[in-house]
Amino acid sequence: MSSQEAIFNSFLTKETFEGFEDNERYTKEWLPKVEKYRQALADSIPDSCKAPLPKPIDELINEQFNAMDYMYSAKLLTDDEFKITDTPAYKLVEQMSKGELTAVEVYRAFAHRAIIAHQFTNCAMEFFFHEGLQQAEERDAYFRETGKIVGPLHGLPFSLKEHMDYKGKITHAGYVSMIDNIPEEHGVTVDILQKLGAVYYVRTNEPQTLMHLDSNNNYTGLTKCPFNLLLSAGGSSSGEGAISAFGGAALGIGSDIGGSIRSPAAFSGTLGLRTSTRRVSDIGSVSAFGGFETVPCVMGPFARCVEDIDYWMKSYLNEGKPWERDGWVLPMPWRQVAKPAPKDLTIAVTRDDGLVRVSPPIRRAINEVVEKLKAAGVKIVEFQPPNTKLAYETLNKAYNCDGNLISKEFLSASGEPLVKLTKWNLNFGDGAKQYTIGENRQLNIIRDKLRTEYTRYLVDNKIDFILSPTYNNVAPHSEEIYNWSYTGLYNILDFPTLVFQSGVFQDPNVDRWTEEDLKYEYRSDLEKLENENYKPDEFIGAPVGLQLTGRRYFDEEIVAAGKTIVDDILKVDLFKH
């Protein structure tokens, strides 16, 4: 028995799974609906827009195919399409506002690229290209009539994580039992973004229960990393990460309760911001966590450059004013924060969180980034984050402290098969044990003490940000991601965190465990499981995304510093054309 199996089985024994996986009921009552859903997705893609795959997809997966490189080298788009889709969103709006581009041109280019992204990565759950075109045409008509753009997101093709309510369309959150759920109106944020000009045409993949840092579900299955199709795209905003990295949307939106924006951004090779809570409305997003306050889920942007993250947040908050539609959201406009000079930055760097050792490519990326930051004049402080074990245990207990009541209902209602990582997440913390309200409050008290401890550390030591791995590895093999400690820490702290690309990609010739590494004594079964999963030859070309974290509600400062770090110091440009 591998350590993976051992640890997995020990978790599983906590839970009897009564009522789950009723194959007869599922096959008879639900599978036909699921098949219809899949067929609708297949039918929605015009053959004329599909790219010729060099080999059948399964073969490409097995050979760790780099679909990003291929898209450029095989010229799967026209020059104009490449030019449009490799332009930052804020510049596209500028060009549309001057009449240099039409919304339809922009839309067609991104829609084409989205189809190719989906062919390789399986990032979409639903396309609706005719509606997208119609929205783009409406933007153009408005511009022709008024000479003005609709709003700051005018004509920007925008991808949506599936679990956000979409008027008139199935919204299932990865649960088969939710397939009959057809909202009568958009969720608040979906509505606001559209009113600001966004164009919708794709809803993206997410895992069953939304509680994997991966993508598997009984609807459309796994999403893959664009840079290495063998690997996971991360999750739970799996499709968002992949479509963003691939350039199949100008901007996107995901959600994050334990790393679900950051893991896909890091693994697939793009940028994502886990905002502080209560900045982006989540009214109208389906999950098992309604009313859960201990570790709230947050919504946040995906984009391919920091400037676009800034633009997304500024447009949404300052012109969308979500606090006028949602009593939960803070009336906190997006502050304009100047890009700091490197010499004015003090950054604490976490190389190991005390729980799970990072793999060689992560270690190398942190080293290289830190050296570049130092060379640019940034002050670096080594930082061993305190109480990470307590934080991680508390987080895991919090997730399931209702005994998974709602997840269980959602899953058992259809009897759908439980995919591998669902079994894993249902056993987080104390699994099926229902906590008392008093026990839940204890978790809140621990959480608040941790927040205060970390806040005071940063304030008292005059540290602006924390730089850390997003995960102990690059994108893992699909359904092989068990440890959430690096991302989850900032969920329990509610510290806003930007994932950006380091510019480092896994290199099997370099990123090998050393002799020293192999003598390492594991601190836990979880660490052993995670570290043993890293085999240098199986992660070729995987990108390394890192986390930049700041204090609660200092989202603006993080984004401003992100520009300094990504654009000025690391000079990582994801617009390849």
Add this chain to the structure above:
Amino acid sequence: MSSQEAIFNSFLTKETFEGFEDNERYTKEWLPKVEKYRQALADSIPDSCKAPLPKPIDELINEQFNAMDYMYSAKLLTDDEFKITDTPAYKLVEQMSKGELTAVEVYRAFAHRAIIAHQFTNCAMEFFFHEGLQQAEERDAYFRETGKIVGPLHGLPFSLKEHMDYKGKITHAGYVSMIDNIPEEHGVTVDILQKLGAVYYVRTNEPQTLMHLDSNNNYTGLTKCPFNLLLSAGGSSSGEGAISAFGGAALGIGSDIGGSIRSPAAFSGTLGLRTSTRRVSDIGSVSAFGGFETVPCVMGPFARCVEDIDYWMKSYLNEGKPWERDGWVLPMPWRQVAKPAPKDLTIAVTRDDGLVRVSPPIRRAINEVVEKLKAAGVKIVEFQPPNTKLAYETLNKAYNCDGNLISKEFLSASGEPLVKLTKWNLNFGDGAKQYTIGENRQLNIIRDKLRTEYTRYLVDNKIDFILSPTYNNVAPHSEEIYNWSYTGLYNILDFPTLVFQSGVFQDPNVDRWTEEDLKYEYRSDLEKLENENYKPDEFIGAPVGLQLTGRRYFDEEIVAAGKTIVDDILKVDLFKH
């Protein structure tokens, strides 16, 4: 059986109170400590500073004595003391900053007035005059040495609700079992205010469990309304309301989870602000609600003019930066908001919340205030608040959804007698029933829908504020306050609310039920109980305080509008000298 007894008994049957009220244990183990505590309070007051009471206190209570009038007419302070203690706090600091007053002069005047306040109203739980004097001397020494004031609260005598941790002093929150709790450091806010210059010398009364809108406890008993000693001072920041109204402190701080700042401000005749959550740190306040997030307790200021409320908040937030010491507090500085012109204000007025009809003096005060607002050019909209029954039921369920677990532990640990309103509050909602976490989340979901409903109402109708009664009556007789619906609505909504004085006082010749009133059909037993308790001749001279409420985190706008309303339109000045 009166309707009061009936309704009370029906609540009581929900709960068996096992383990409560162990008289033998209490008398033997705990009462001696309580007696020592009481003696320390009595011993702390120098005879030389005491005012001569015109009659024994029990007689004064029975004859509805107006201690405020008496203090002035009998000249219980010197002219200089009156002058100092009837000056707004922000002006005192200005005078101290110019060397026109010393901190010791200011301190001595307020300390003297605090003693008189306590003699009449029983507002204090603890005095420590020597320490207060020492702090004042330190402020003066600092000023002599540097020519500067310590901070914006330099030398301001500041009263503290007892349940906030005070270094080295018993902090019990009204529970006898906490009498051995001696914190090693100040609570975060107590610490910040002191560092900004505040001088501490008094900690003020609060009820057992903190969950009465009244004051009774087994330590020092009831606090009384300064304007009519027969009546309640409100609660749970009972002593804060009384000492502030009496002028025994320049500024004060209380806490509010259901009306606990607003009821004492209204009943005793002063001003208080229920801030939005997460603006004032509550690290280091003792209560049974640690980790409770459904309806969080907030801390907030007491003062005798709106300008001082503004000054308190601005000083605390902008110079104290509580978010650097407490990860729960929002980094949201106090915005400077200009005082609005009356014609720019739209105010929705609630005359009845659909649950409990208001008594004649409240009705008259609302009418008079509304007429004055209209005459000044304010646009008035009548407002019947929606879903108040659902809101009130949800609030009451939320308070006790842990089955009162912590309160029960705190109470049964000493076996102390349960005072009357403790029995009432322990039976709120479903009393001793422990909710599941899923049920608690349902309450959160209802709460968030209510917040959104009210937010959208205000936004969509362009309404700036809501004006409403603080309670369905003026200050009730002690231990006769059952209905929290008028204040509690804004706790579940988390809408910031300023209580200000209308300038109206109960007049038994005017404020009588009409013939029409007497034909009224009660909507509930609670309403009958509350309305029957209003007998015009028993509430003579009680002040009417009203609520001005705004959207979440629009605290600054409320305070700015408060200046327009209180100072410019109503011209209510609480500095009598």
